Each structure stands twice: as structure tokens, then as C-alpha cells.
Amino acid sequence: MELVYGHPKSLKPIQTKYCPGCGHGVIHRLITEVIDEMGMQEKSIILNPVGCSIWASLYFDFDSVQVPHGRTPAGATAVKRMLPDHLVICYQGDGDLAAIGTAEAVHAANRGEKFTTIFVNNAIYGMTGGQMAPTTLVGQKATTAPYGRDPIENGMGYPIRVLEMLATLGGTKYLARGAVNNAVNVRKTKQYIRKAFEAQMRGEGSSMVEILSQCPTNWAMEPADSVGWVESAMIPFYALGEIKNELADVAGKEAGK
Amino acid sequence: MAAEKRLMKGNEAMGEAAVRAGCDAYFGYPITPQNELTAYMAKHMIDHKRVFIQAESEVSAINMVYGAAATGARSMTSSSSPGVSLKQEGISYACGADVPMVVINVARSGPGLGGISPAQGDYFQSTRGGGHGDYHHIVLAPKSVQEAADLTFEAFDLADEWRMPAMILADGMIGQMMEGVVLPEPKDPATRVAKPWAVGNKGKRAELNHVDSTQLVPENFEKALHARYARYDEIKRTVARWEEQHLEDADVILSAYGTSARVCLGAMQMARKLGLKVGLLRPITLWPFPEKRFGELAGKRFLVVEMSMGQMVEDVRLYTHGKSEVSFYGRCGGMIPTEEDVLAEIRRILKK
Numbered sequence A: 001m002e003l004v005y006g007h008p009k010s011l012k013p014i015q016t017k018y019c020p021g022c023g024h025g026v027i028h029r030l031i032t033e034v035i036d037e038m039g040m041q042e043k044s045i046i047l048n049p050v051g052c053s054i055w056a057s058l059y060f061d062f063d064s065v066q067v068p069h070g071r072t073p074a075g076a077t078a079v080k081r082m083l084p085d086h087l088v089i090c091y092q093g094d095g096d097l098a099a100i101g102t103a104e105a106v107h108a109a110n111r112g113e114k115f116t117t118i119f120v121n122n123a124i125y126g127m128t129g130g131q132m133a134p135t136t137l138v139g140q141k142a143t144t145a146p147y148g149r150d151p152i153e154n155g156m157g158y159p160i161r162v163l164e165m166l167a168t169l170g171g172t173k174y175l176a177r178g179a180v181n182n183a184v185n186v187r188k189t190k191q192y193i194r195k196a197f198e199a200q201m202r203g204e205g206s207s208m209v210e211i212l213s214q215c216p217t218n219w220a221m222e223p224a225d226s227v228g229w230v231e232s233a234m235i236p237f238y239a240l241g242e243i244k245n246e247l248a249d250v251a252g253k254e255a256g257k
Numbered sequence B: 001m002a003a004e005k006r007l008m009k010g011n012e013a014m015g016e017a018a019v020r021a022g023c024d025a026y027f028g029y030p031i032t033p034q035n036e037l038t039a040y041m042a043k044h045m046i047d048h049k050r051v052f053i054q055a056e057s058e059v060s061a062i063n064m065v066y067g068a069a070a071t072g073a074r075s076m077t078s079s080s081s082p083g084v085s086l087k088q089e090g091i092s093y094a095c096g097a098d099v100p101m102v103v104i105n106v107a108r109s110g111p112g113l114g115g116i117s118p119a120q121g122d123y124f125q126s127t128r129g130g131g132h133g134d135y136h137h138i139v140l141a142p143k144s145v146q147e148a149a150d151l152t153f154e155a156f157d158l159a160d161e162w163r164m165p166a167m168i169l170a171d172g173m174i175g176q177m178m179e180g181v182v183l184p185e186p187k188d189p190a191t192r193v194a195k196p197w198a199v200g201n202k203g204k205r206a207e208l209n210h211v212d213s214t215q216l217v218p219e220n221f222e223k224a225l226h227a228r229y230a231r232y233d234e235i236k237r238t239v240a241r242w243e244e245q246h247l248e249d250a251d252v253i254l255s256a257y258g259t260s261a262r263v264c265l266g267a268m269q270m271a272r273k274l275g276l277k278v279g280l281l282r283p284i285t286l287w288p289f290p291e292k293r294f295g296e297l298a299g300k301r302f303l304v305v306e307m308s309m310g311q312m313v314e315d316v317r318l319y320t321h322g323k324s325e326v327s328f329y330g331r332c333g334g335m336i337p338t339e340e341d342v343l344a345e346i347r348r349i350l351k352k
Ligand SMILES: Cc1ncc(C[n+]2csc(CCOP(=O)(O)OP(=O)(O)O)c2C)c(N)n1
Pocket: A050, A051, A052, A053, A069, A092, A093, A094, A095, A096, A097, A120, A122, A124, A125, A126, A127, A128, A133
């Protein structure tokens, strides 16, 4: 009998500590499915961030390095430079990447560092209990934006579209945004991850997959409502798709041979 | 064949010593008075096909050092005081995750942006654990270009052996001055300490490797810290190093490190010519501090000389257990004491 669906080998068969409905677990699964398909388990290293996914190293069945909050791309830069034949994954939340670690993220991307960032955008600081993130939508409530994010009057600024910002940099080769709120988006997101990982192993420039992710706990929603909110509130602002794709056209080249 | 003596700036000698120690990766950010060191590494690391990155900040640089070191590479950064302040978060994480690395501080005057002249105001930051939490790391203080090269070379071995950062605490004088130096022979990579804990190249290794400082279970964390401090005790017993001269008959012992120790050496020689019984005790390792040697000399009179408002003097008082009269003479803000200044202080103390 053919096994058509099983637990990824690179993901440990244990219950995660994530809340019910959290996007992190789905994203972990997608990453490990791709790693298994590429046969890269023994040569994968994850840089796990400070955020809810600080637990990542408990679940991924490969080596990990944990760095200070926001410094994930600096650590990933050096790990990949030392081990260029490894698949290096820089896993970051929105606070980690777009607030405290903006400098590291922008400069690693600009240098064209050849690791892949998995950027989990849940529009909130999950781990610390629901503070406003750089990606929090206008009007969205947070413990530190009790009346909703207000860009002008209370000077809270506008949500940052990270990929569109990074797209202007010469070092970035592949920037795609997916979501994990329904099966179609999950499947597309997996394809983006696969493209990014393959580009990394071909030694192309910097790659990042942003994933819109549910945080029902800090959005104060039922899990079922939170997937709807991704659709109705997040996707209209954070457009899904490949924001930048300057990858070598491997398939095209092979067809033309 | 005797090794060749070369005339080099301290910054360049430290760079060359790092290259010869087998530094695999260097990460830096410009700051005076250590810029020649970063420039030296830019050229020589690239020539040797090793990794060099001019990072976007010291914060990023230290985390690159951490990442490279996590893979088992010999990894280093250099900076000067304000930049080393920014590295403290990374150093705390490295100590928490037992990651070896070499950090060079070519110190300048502070606080704040301060000045670019030599100073020794970073003693507390270096020896007390300048970041958060319970930790220490090795701190080595060279007094000459030769010693700067030798200690940098050795720092890589010490860091690897003890799994912690090893810091060179130099100052702008050591970094900028030119002296003759005989460089160490390149380290044979086969003699490096094995790093079975490093990430990558898992192959048939049964366990996963996680380079990580997180520990959310207090009982476990307490145990881990006790284990680390037991290692610190071992380091105190075996790594502490100092230079001493004329202690037997000394009526006053000068104590200083780095550049100010060099000034004290001159002052001691002048004093001896005048028939004054002056000795010198120069810590070479600031952490571990040569506390045992100071304890043995408790009761003797000390004059501590620093290019600061007085920081190491607190350790001299601590480790002479209140039995010694300890005086202090300091210059700060980038001023350097002269031999005459120190001699005058000796005469004032001895009333001669
Ligand atoms: C230097 C520092 N500042 C603040 C914190 C506290 N902190 C931990 S996680 C976090 C925010 C995480 O949010 P995000 O990156 O969006 O990840 P999420 O938990 O939402 O997945 C903060 C501020 C810290 N650990 N270190």
C-alpha cells in the first residue's frame, strides 16, 4: 500500500505548546514536509527566534541555534557562510524581524545572504501577550494600542509591508507572501517555501517567505474566526503572491535544452 | 631559524595573530582606535579565503560571531568601548550558551561617546559581565604589541578549551603604537579542541545539537549555573596569570595592567635607582583575577595605577582582604599617567 499522507520525518511526533488555532504549527509542518521532500534533514539548521516559536527547536528534528531577539538574520548569515552546503532557515516573528531586528533583516537581505527567512506575520507580539507589532493593522487593538492602532494622532505609525520594502534591494531574489488560513493558501505557501529552499541550495540570493498567521489568543478570537480575519482584514492589506521573483528559470532552461 | 621580528602597529599585530591562530570568520564595524584591525582582517581574511563581513552594527557583528562559532568555527570581532557596550547582549548570550569566541576591545575614554584617546574605564564592564545575568568570561590585558599578539593567539585556544568568550582588553595606546613583534607560528588545525556540540554536519551523530541559552525551568537553570560556576572555579585555579617584579623587599607594590602597567614599570625602575623599595604586580588575566597572589601579599602596601577613576583598585582591596593599605592614582578622560607622576605618588606614600 502506498503511504499518501504521513507525519514529516523532520518534525518530531510530539504535541506542540502552541495555542489551538495558532499558525506556527502549520508552518512548522510545511517547512518539514519540504525538507523531507528535498532529503535535507541531516543538513538543515534552524535559527529560532525570540517569540512564541522559541520552542521551534523542540519540534524540528535537526540542529538549531538560538540568538537574541531580532538578531536571527545576523546569526543565520554566519551559519550559512560557514556551512554553505546546509539548508539554513531563519525563522522570525514580526516583532523580531520588523521592529527590534529591522537593521539585521534589511542588511542580510541586501548582502544577498543565501539563507531563507520564514517570516511569520501574525500582526501582534504573541509571546509577550498581545502588544502592537510593526505589522499590526490600522485600527487593530493591542494591549499597547487599546483604542486600536492609530497612525497619526497617537503616533503609532503604519503597518510595514516588509516584502515590498525589501523588494527594492539588489540582494533579494525571491520574496513571496502566503497564508495558512485555508487549504488553498496552505498549499500555495508550501510551494513558495519549496521554491525558496531550492533557490537557497542553488546558491541564489536572499529569499524570504512571509506567512500571514493566526494568533487567536491575542486577537481574542475563536480559531474559526481568526482564519476569517486573515481573509477579511490581513490579505487586503498584505497581498498574497510572489512579490519578487528573480530566480534563475531552472524549469525554463531545462525545457529549452 | 629564529622567527623574524617585524615592526607592526598593535592593531595589525592582533589581526595577524588571529589569522595565524586560525580565525575562520571575522565580523566588525568601524570605530576608532581599532580601525586598522578591521581593515587588516578585511584584506587578510579575504586573501586566505576565510569569512570577513563588515556588519551593519556591533550588535549584528557579535551575533554573527555567535552564529559562526555555533558551527564550531574560530570566530572573532573587535571594537572599541562604545561598540563593546553594544556587544554586551551578544556576549551574555554566548556565555549562556557556552559559545567560544574572541572579542578585542581597543578601549577609549568614556562614558558616552567620550573621546578616542586610550583609557581603562572598561574594567568593570569586562570583568563583571557587562551584560545581564550571572556570568564571567576570560579577560586578557596586554602591555605591549608583542603581548597583544601573543594573547590574541592564545585567546582562541582558551576560548575553545573553556567554551566561553575570551576578551582582549587593550587600549588605544596598545592598538596604535608600533613595536617590534615576533609573531607566533600558525596554529596547526589538527591541534584544535574538538567541538562535538557544534551545529551542522549531523551525519550519523545520534543527538541533535542546539546552541541555546534558554532555560525556563528554574530548578534546571539553577543546576546549569552551578555547573558553569564550577568550571569558573577551575579557570580561577588554572588560568590566572600575572607578572611580578621585586616583591620580596617591596615597601610599596605598584599594581596596574596594560598601558598603565608599562608606565609603572618605568616608575619602579626610577624609584629603585633612588633606593626606594618598589615592586610591581601586573595582572595579565583580569578575569580570572590573580586573587590568590594578591591574598598572599595581603598586608603589603599597594599603589594601584589606572587610566580611570579607579576600577581594578576595588579588586585589589577585595583580594587583600582589608589587610593592606591600598592607594590609588588615576588619570582619566584619555590622559595617560607619566612615570614621573607615578614616582611622585610613590614618594608621597613613602614620605621619601
Ligand atoms: C531584547 C529583548 N526585548 C524584549 C524581549 C521580550 N519579547 C519576547 S518575544 C517578543 C515579541 C515577539 O513577537 P513576534 O516576533 O511577533 O513573535 P510571535 O510571538 O508573535 O510569534 C518580545 C518583545 C526579549 N526577549 N528580548
